[in-house]
Amino acid sequence: MDPKKSLVLKLYEINAFKFGNFKMKVGINSPVYFDLRVIVSYPEVMQTISNLVADYMKEHNLVAKHVCGVPYTALPIATIVAVKENIPMLVRRKEAKSYGTKKLIEGIFRLGDTCLIIEDVVTSGSSILDTIRDLKQEGIQVTDAIVVVDREQGGAKNIADHSIRMHSLFTLSFLMNTLLEAGKIERSIVDSVAKYIAEVQIGSNGNLMDNNKKEVKSDFVRSEMPYEVRANLAKCEVTKELFNLMTTKETNLCLAADLTKCAQVLEVADKCGPYICLLKTHVDILEDFNNEFIETLLAIAERHKFLIMEDRKFADIGNTVSLQCGKGLYEIARWADVVTAHTISGRSILQGLKESRKNVSKLRGVFLLAEMSVSGNLIDDTYKEASRKVATDGIDIDFVAGIVCQSADCFAFPGLIQLTPGVKIDEKADKLGQQYNEPEYVIKEKAADIAVVGRGILQAKCVATAAALYRSRLWSAYKDRLAKK
Numbered sequence: 002m003d004p005k006k007s008l009v010l011k012l013y014e015i016n017a018f019k020f021g022n023f024k025m026k027v028g029i030n031s032p033v034y035f036d037l038r039v040i041v042s043y044p045e046v047m048q049t050i051s052n053l054v055a056d057y058m059k060e061h062n063l064v065a066k067h068v069c070g071v072p073y074t075a076l077p078i079a080t081i082v083a084v085k086e087n088i089p090m091l092v093r094r095k096e097a098k099s100y101g102t103k104k105l106i107e108g109i110f111r112l113g114d115t116c117l118i119i120e121d122v123v124t125s126g127s128s129i130l131d132t133i134r135d136l137k138q139e140g141i142q143v144t145d146a147i148v149v150v151d152r153e154q155g156g157a158k159n160i161a162d163h164s165i166r167m168h169s170l171f172t173l174s175f176l177m178n179t180l181l182e183a184g185k186i187e188r189s190i191v192d193s194v195a196k197y198i199a200e201v202q203i204g205s206n207g208n209l210m211d212n213n214k215k216e217v218k219s220d221f222v223r224s225e226m227p228y229e230v231r232a233n234l235a236k237c238e239v240t241k242e243l244f245n246l247m248t249t250k251e252t253n254l255c256l257a258a259d260l261t262k263c264a265q266v267l268e269v270a271d272k273c274g275p276y277i278c279l280l281k282t283h284v285d286i287l288e289d290f291n292n293e294f295i296e297t298l299l300a301i302a303e304r305h306k307f308l309i310m311e312d313r314k315f316a317d318i319g320n321t322v323s324l325q326c327g328k329g330l331y332e333i334a335r336w337a338d339v340v341t342a343h344t345i346s347g348r349s350i351l352q353g354l355k356e357s358r359k360n361v362s363k364l365r366g367v368f369l370l371a372e373m374s375v376s377g378n379l380i381d382d383t384y385k386e387a388s389r390k391v392a393t394d395g396i397d398i399d400f401v402a403g404i405v406c407q408s409a410d411c412f413a414f415p416g417l418i419q420l421t422p423g424v425k426i427d428e429k430a431d432k433l434g435q436q437y438n439e440p441e442y443v444i445k446e447k448a449a450d451i452a453v454v455g456r457g458i459l460q461a462k463c464v465a466t467a468a469a470l471y472r473s474r475l476w477s478a479y480k481d482r483l484a485k486k
């Protein structure tokens with residue numbers, strides 16, 4: 002494969018591409034964010050990018066006395082190029098020191114020296130121009146800048162207006178088309194990004210070229226996207242599977258089978274099976290848990306095509322979680338498709354859960370709790386934001402199926418599923434702090450993808466009829482949500 006294309010795929014694999022609704026430095030929203038900061042954790046990727054930059058410089062005869070990386074993301078790339086090609090480097094400080102030399106440019110240079118700029122991603126070009134301004138103030142000449150990714154939004158022209166040539170290794174369109182070719186994303190995503198690039202051109206003042214445009218609307222607002230499209234953006238395999246299952250079966254209902262006898266769970270699973278995408282268990286409340294129960298439940302799940310989630314809400318150190326999930330009486334990892342976990346212990350929870358799958362295992366993902374439905378819970382906005390980061394940043398996010406939360410602003414990434422408990426028709430609360438919302442409210446106003454219903458179904462005279470009703474109201478709400486776009 003073409004080395005540039007294989008680099009693009011590697012960048013996709015290490016989560017350098019982020020799809021959603023991102024506020025850019027220039028204050029405009031974007032459906033795609035290209036985050037090269039992650040490469041510092043992948044020396045081979047840093048090396049490949051730096052080699053490509055150095056090769057480009059040689060092929061295009063870009064000769065300069067110094068190289069200077071735009072702070073901060075391009076600094077390691079510029080450093081490797083400087084060492085590899087034996088070119089002295091200059092470092093631009095973002096702020097001058099308040100003590101000592103108070104210099105903005107570090108390194109040894111003479112008036113009139115030339116410098117080549119290296120940047121990771123260019124949108125409007127303002128970061129490159131800021132760096133050039135500071136270099137020029139020191140009498141250093143700049144004629145060329147080389148960037149890894151040109152987002153094709155006017156940056157090259159804005160830079161050219163200052164008599165600087167901009168060279169790029171990749172354009173955003175090339176990246177998108179390479180991912181499409183490799184089957185990583187589907188055509189509608191590529192088209193949305195292309196439409197966005199065409200519409201959102203940024204002028205030299207950092208404003209939109211089209212003055213009539215007040216606001217840019219992203220095509221990747223998760224609550225406005227169909228589940229099957231979101232399946233293509235998911236990093237976690239079980240998320241893809243669940244989104245597709247929901248679409249085929251036309252259900253976004255999860256049944257919380259909070260019953261204390263195995264036979265009762267099996268009975269509701271069988272009766273409600275046709276109407277649900279997910280069955281949620283709390284196996285530690287079963288008085289007669291046994292292996293046969295698990296085998297029968299798996300057969301029912303297979304027959305009615307739903308996944309099983311053990312709502313264990315793991316919350317310990319990685320090693321303990323690994324044992325709790327893989328061993329003991331329940332051997333959860335052996336039969337549960339997904340589990341739930343708190344984020345209180347940070348990213349190690351993901352490693353611990355992955356580790357629990359050493360032997361035979363069905364476990365393919367986790368739903369992380371970022372909010373709770375119970376009144377008086379201790380989760381605040383800082384914890385919520387930190388939970389979002391655990392779910393969307395880092396190497397183990399391929400194991401995060403979604404987020405358990407109560408609000409639409411909890412996360413933006415369309416490749417995760419929002420699971421929302423606390424759903425009941427005509428009831429606001431129980432005696433122990435649980436708070437309920439109507440099916441339509443959680444789907445339309447709170448951006449839930451899957452609603453969890455327990456007693457709303459379990460306490461009904463006929464569980465199957467109740468499940469059918471919840472399924473129908475939740476699915477219609479989802480369809481209305483899409484139609485309102």
Ligand SMILES: O=c1ccn([C@@H]2O[C@H](COP(=O)(O)O)[C@@H](O)[C@H]2O)c(=O)[nH]1
Nearest residue numbers: 257372373374422423435453454455456
């Ligand atoms: O914030 C949360 C997280 C999980 N749950 C679980 O969902 C069900 C809700 O049952 P209902 O009978 O519909 O109240 C239950 O299993 C909880 O453990 C939650 O309610 N809130």
